[in-house]
Amino acid sequence: MASRTFGHITVTTPDLDEPGIYLSMVETLDSPRGAVQEFAYRDVELRSLALAGGRLITGRVSGVRAKQVEFDALSLHGVEITSSDLGSVRWRESKLTRVHFRDCRLMGAALNGVALDDALFEKCRFDYATFEKVRATGPVAFVGCTFTEAAFTDCDLSGTVFSDSGLELTEFGGGRYRGTDLRGNDLSRIRGITNLAEVRIDPGQQTDLAQALVDELGITVGDD
Structure with missing residues (x-):
């Protein structure tokens, strides 16, 4: 079983090359049986990709580019998604377990009610x-x-790790952030700083947070 450690957490990732797993090429991620298992789906360009109420179990998605993406009540388990552009994906009421996204573009994505x-x-x-x-x-x-001008609203990110990530003008709205690990990031231009109770930071990031608070409250600093 593969795993990666970041700060105080260890993430179990899909190990799709372990003995006994054989991935079969598929032409679609939709199935009348409701589940697609032990699959490989790659190198396709689509105008739209819509999946609802299904399950993707033990598989690899790579090189997929879609202009419009709609996922509803879609469960992923043991899935790796790499080098894909899921244009402005709308992803609702779904659960993602043991998943690894790498080198993917989800710019303008809207995730609502997704459990990770x-x-x-x-x-x-x-x-x-x-x-x-x-x-x-x-x-x-x-x-x-990168999360440039991204927004988190009513989320529970307790214990989540953000590492070496771009958080410029990222807005953290009301939610739960206990133990959220923000170490190793530039926090000077984040928004919603007053919502970030009980997060983890490095000693040197206190200056970043002070700058973010000054900007958010519109404070003018001067001696005249």
Whole structure:
């Protein structure tokens, strides 16, 4: 079983090359049986990709580019998604367990009611994305990702790790952030700082947070 450790958490990731797993190429991620298992889906360009009420179990998605993406009540378990562009994905009321996103573009994404458990997002772009009622029910890490002008609203990110990520003008709205690990990031331009009770930071980041608070409150600093 593969795993990666970030700060105080260890994320279990899909090990799709372990003995006994054989991935079969598929032409679609939709199935009348409701589940697609032990699959490989790659190198396709689509105008739209819509999946509802299904399950993707033990598989690899790579090189997929879609202009419009709609996922509703879609469960993922043991899935790796790499080098894909899920244009402005709308992802609602779903559960992602033991998933690994790497080098993916989810710019302008809207995630609502999504539960994350053993989820790793690595070098992904979430610029202008919105996260609403997203819950970390297990270990979650965002590593080397960008969140320019992204917004988190009514989320539970307790224990989540953000590492080496771009958080410029990222807004943390009301929610739960107890133990959220923000160490190793520039926090000087984040928004919603007053909502970040009980997060983890490095000693040197206190100056970043002070600058963010000054900007957010519109405080003028001067001696005249």
